[in-house]
Amino acid sequence: MELSFIIIDDTELDHFIAKRVITNRHKTAHVKSFMDATLALEHIIEERGDASTKVTLVFLDIYMPIMNGFQFIEEFEKFHPDIQDKYYIVALTSSREVSDINRIKSYRSFKTWLTKPITAEALSVLLNKICKEFNIQLPE
Amino acid sequence: MADKIKILYIDDEMDNLTGFKASFRLDYQVFTSINIPGAIEHLVNHPDIKVIFCDQRMPLKTGVEFFEEIRTTFPLPMRILLTGYTDIEAVIDSINRGNIFRFVKKPWDEAEIISAIEEANKFYLANSMLSIKNDELQKAYSELDKFAYSVSHDIRGPLSGILGAINVAREMYDIAEMKEMLFLMEKSLKKLDTYILSMHDYYSLQRGELQISDVDFNSLTDEFKHIYTAFANTSNINFKININQHEPFRNDVAPLKLILNNLLSNAFKYQNKHNSVKEVELIIDVRKGVATIQVKDTGIGILGNHIGEIFNLFYRASSQESGSGFGLYNVKSALLKLNGQIEVNSILNKGTTFKVTLPTK
Numbered sequence: 001m002e003l004s005f006i007i008i009d010d011t012e013l014d015h016f017i018a019k020r021v022i023t024n025r026h027k028t029a030h031v032k033s034f035m036d037a038t039l040a041l042e043h044i045i046e047e048r049g050d051a052s053t054k055v056t057l058v059f060l061d062i063y064m065p066i067m068n069g070f071q072f073i074e075e076f077e078k079f080h081p082d083i084q085d086k087y088y089i090v091a092l093t094s095s096r097e098v099s100d101i102n103r104i105k106s107y108r109s110f111k112t113w114l115t116k117p118i119t120a121e122a123l124s125v126l127l128n129k130i131c132k133e134f135n136i137q138l139p140e
Numbered sequence: 141m142a143d144k145i146k147i148l149y150i151d152d153e154m155d156n157l158t159g160f161k162a163s164f165r166l167d168y169q170v171f172t173s174i175n176i177p178g179a180i181e182h183l184v185n186h187p188d189i190k191v192i193f194c195d196q197r198m199p200l201k202t203g204v205e206f207f208e209e210i211r212t213t214f215p216l217p218m219r220i221l222l223t224g225y226t227d228i229e230a231v232i233d234s235i236n237r238g239n240i241f242r243f244v245k246k247p248w249d250e251a252e253i254i255s256a257i258e259e260a261n262k263f264y265l266a267n268s269m270l271s272i273k274n275d276e277l278q279k280a281y282s283e284l285d286k287f288a289y290s291v292s293h294d295i296r297g298p299l300s301g302i303l304g305a306i307n308v309a310r311e312m313y314d315i316a317e318m319k320e321m322l323f324l325m326e327k328s329l330k331k332l333d334t335y336i337l338s339m340h341d342y343y344s345l346q347r348g349e350l351q352i353s354d355v356d357f358n359s360l361t362d363e364f365k366h367i368y369t370a371f372a373n374t375s376n377i378n379f380k381i382n383i384n385q386h387e388p389f390r391n392d393v394a395p396l397k398l399i400l401n402n403l404l405s406n407a408f409k410y411q412n413k414h415n416s417v418k419e420v421e422l423i424i425d426v427r428k429g430v431a432t433i434q435v436k437d438t439g440i441g442i443l444g445n446h447i448g449e450i451f452n453l454f455y456r457a458s459s460q461e462s463g464s465g466f467g468l469y470n471v472k473s474a475l476l477k478l479n480g481q482i483e484v485n486s487i488l489n490k491g492t493t494f495k496v497t498l499p500t501k
Contacts, residue, residue: 010459011297013324017304024311036459063293065456065463094300095292116297117304 002054002136003127004030008040008072009061009092014116018059021118025127026138037067041075048083055134057126058089059118062100073107084109088130092116144169145261146188150179150206151195151222160193163250168257176206183214190216191260193244193253196223196231204234211239216268218260222246283453290454294464298332301325331464338466341398345473350392352501357385357424357431360393361400368404368420377411377418385426390501395474400433402467403494407437410458412489433496441488450484 007018015033022029034040037060062069069091076084091104091113104113114122131138148171149160157172164170171186173179176198183189192210194203201209207219219239221231224246234240241263242256305325312318365381372379400422407420421436442450446457451472454465475482478498486492 011301011328013298013301013305013321013328016321016324017301017308020308020312021304024308063297065459065465093293094297095289097289097292099289116300117307119304119307 001028001030001052003130003134003138004032004053004056006032006034006040006043006056006058006087008034008037008058008064008069010035010064011061014061014092018118021120021123024120025123037064037069037072041067041072044076044079044083044087048080048086053086054136055130056087057130058087059092059114060089062091062093062104063095070103070107073109077107077109090114090126092118145190145257146171146186147191147193147257148173148179148182148186148189148217149193150174150176150198150203152198153195156195164253164257167254176201179206180210183210183217187216190218190264191220191257192217193220193222195246196221196227202230204230204239207234207239208237216264218264220244220256220260222248286453290465294335294454295332298328301328335464335466338464338470341470342466342473345395345398345470345477348394350477350501351394352390352392355389355391355393355396355431357383357389357426360397361422361424363397364400364404364422368408371408372420375408375411375418377408377420380419380421382422383424385424385431387426387429388500389426389429389431391431391478391498392501395477396498399471399474399480399496400435402471403433403435403496406467407435407439407492409463410439410460410492411437412440429500431496431498431500433498434493436491436493438491441490441492442484442486443488447484447486451482 005022007015009015009018012035015035019031019033022031032043034043040058060069060072067075073089076087076089087109088111089109091110093100093104093113094116096115101113104110112126114126127138130136144167146169147164149157150173151157151160152174154174157174161170161172171182171189173182179192179194183192192207194206196203198206203221203223207221211219218241221234221240221243222245223231223243231240231243235243241260244252244256302325305321309318309321312321361381361383365379368379371377404420404422411418411420415438417438419436419438421434423432423434423436425432440458440460442457446455449455450457451468453469455469456463456465471482474480475496475498478501480496480498482497483495484492485495
């Protein structure tokens with residue numbers, strides 16, 4: 001699969017919704033779920049060799065205990081650029097806090113941000129953009 | 141003795157120091173020094189000195205220079221200059237620059253000194269009251285900021301989840317999947333509900349007056365016994381209660397219940413799922429007017445670097461369960477109100493013990 005997905009969020013319902021919105025669009029999508037951002041980081045380190053995936057779209061919740069989205073992104077930006085290039089990270093937030101949005105914009109690794117809940121329309125716009133950028137053909 | 145206003149007098153003439161002390165030591169706690177280093181030593185040892193008298197003409201430094209120098213290092217005491225000379229220019233200049241509260245002519249008149257001390261003391265108290273209020277205000281502002289941030293996430297979070305679920309449900313035809321989603325929706329709503337209830341606890345702890353009554357720990361814990369025993373049975377947790385109270389204990393029941401409920405609910409919530417033996421133990425000992433409450437669990441424990449922060453508002457050290465970030469903060473506020481103390485001992489993956497000590501009222 002040229003495009004796969006990772007969801008990092010501490011709320012089960014939000015995982016369920018994101019997964020469902022993704023698989024509605026594209027039935028056979030590979031979606032990995034992490035309730036704890038530290039485990040997601042470990043996973044990315046281990047997975048680095050997966051050559052068949054061109055890019056992984058990561059939905060990263062900002063507001064989480066232990067390691068929040070910002071702490072995650074700071075760790076992520078320490079990774080080798082070759083690894084970083086394979087992840088397209090989108091910040092997810094339930095608030096429209098200006099301070100959060102500004103902070104999100106200050107990290108180069110956040111490609112964009114979405115206000116929860118994820119909708120089919122928002123995902124569709126995002127996927128079109130990614131497919132163009134990485135030259136990926138998505139199966140319907 | 142402890143209530144006497146502390147004053148410090150600096151003069152290079154011993155006779156003046158002795159005379160001053162003799163006149164005022166009955167009404168005030170008087171410290172004297174013949175030179176500046178000695179004065180600084182007094183200020184360091186007694187940070188609650190409220191009024192400083194200093195002679196203007198001294199061999200190494202003038203009183204005005206001394207006051208200017210200590211203004212930043214010891215800003216709190218009120219500074220009063222004593223002078224027998226007419227170098228009034230320097231004095232006026234110093235008063236205008238705010239270095240001196242008053243000046244008193246030498247030789248002094250006792251009544252004048254007393255009135256100067258009383259005035260200075262009033263000023264001192266007003267100033268320190270202002271700085272206390274300022275600190276409280278600062279704290280209230282920072283909590284308000286945290287609140288605004290948390291409300292936008294913790295309240296909007298579950299709501300946006302529910303909205304998302306409704307959206308998704310439009311294209312969902314499988315009943316089993318629908319039921320799974322309803323279960324998760326319920327979980328999110330319960331979390332929101334807990335958040336709002338804890339917010340109410342938070343508010344009532346900040347505002348309410350204490351309502352002291354007799355506390356019987358046996359009947360107080362009956363309620364919890366009932367709720368948690370049911371929970372313990374379904375989750376296979378061994379719940380032990382041990383209460384030792386052979387003397388009366390008086391306190392406010394409402395915050396006491398809040399403390400117990402929060403500690404117990406954490407002990408049950410943060411159990412280690414992989415442990416074969418799961419246990420929660422509540423031990424209450426009342427002895428010599430002090431109640432010691434211990435809540436022990438065999439849970440996941442708390443990482444050392446989180447322990448210092450678990451009592452902070454909205455701080456959460458685990459993603460295992462849905463916490464609001466209110467619980468232990470409310471416990472701490474309740475203990476502050478009841479003059480109690482709390483200690484935590486935790487070993488990662490082994491368990492946590494919270495120990496609360498409370499005096500009777």
